[in-house]
Amino acid sequence: MPLSRQALAACVTLLCVGCVTPYQPMTGSGGYHDMEVAPGVIQIEVRGNPQTHLGTLQGYFHRRAAELCAGREYDWSFDTGSQGGPLLFIGKSSSTSIVVTDSPVNRRHWVKGTIQCRDASRATPEDVALEAAVPLEEEAPPRP
Template sequence: MKKIFSPLMLLTFLAISGCARMVAWETPYDKESAWDKVGGYSDKQIGEGKFELTYKGNSVTSIEKIDQYWHRRAKELCNGEYTFEKNNNMTNKDSAVMAGSTYTPISLSIPVVAGIVTCKTNSE
């Protein structure tokens, strides 16, 4: 039996019809990297059992999801229990989109959770 549509023909049809679009994914749980701009955590030890912890998302990840990731990393850093001081906020990230031969500046809101994690000891 002869195929009516090949995969290439289908992709061409979708692109021409305007149905194809760029797909964005939620930020995964992972360490932030310099070359991968989807977000992630960064942490720095600032004292005995005390850490600065930041988790950055992307424009399609909710602040609630980033907050869950932040607490997951805090638990890993402390091997369990911890106390914290943090703030949840959205920050604007300036970017540019190419349309034809020109760049159009845009501003995207991205979720960021940052704060201080203090690990509980057995005596606490």
């Protein structure tokens, strides 16, 4: 008995749902791995399978960084790339967001970088510049 189109579509959908590398510790099919490389500096590596887009792995990098920093802000930089196929793509980003369009066919993407969690009391140069640019409200002189 042949499968109906709806049943076939449902089977294909179920097969594809499990294709993207899930957010998980590193396994043979991908995931994240982190280690402290210097006091307060943590290296995070995220790898995916051919069905996982680079943007997804970048999101996993930031998700892991947020977990490691327990919700505090963090400074970061990372390299991205892919292996497999005839080309090797490498991009760089540092403390800014980038948009990368990719074709994951037979390519395994990766993101590898470092983070440093900020202390709640530590101001960044951007914070200092912002405070200097915004004048504080002055108290009005007392009325006679």
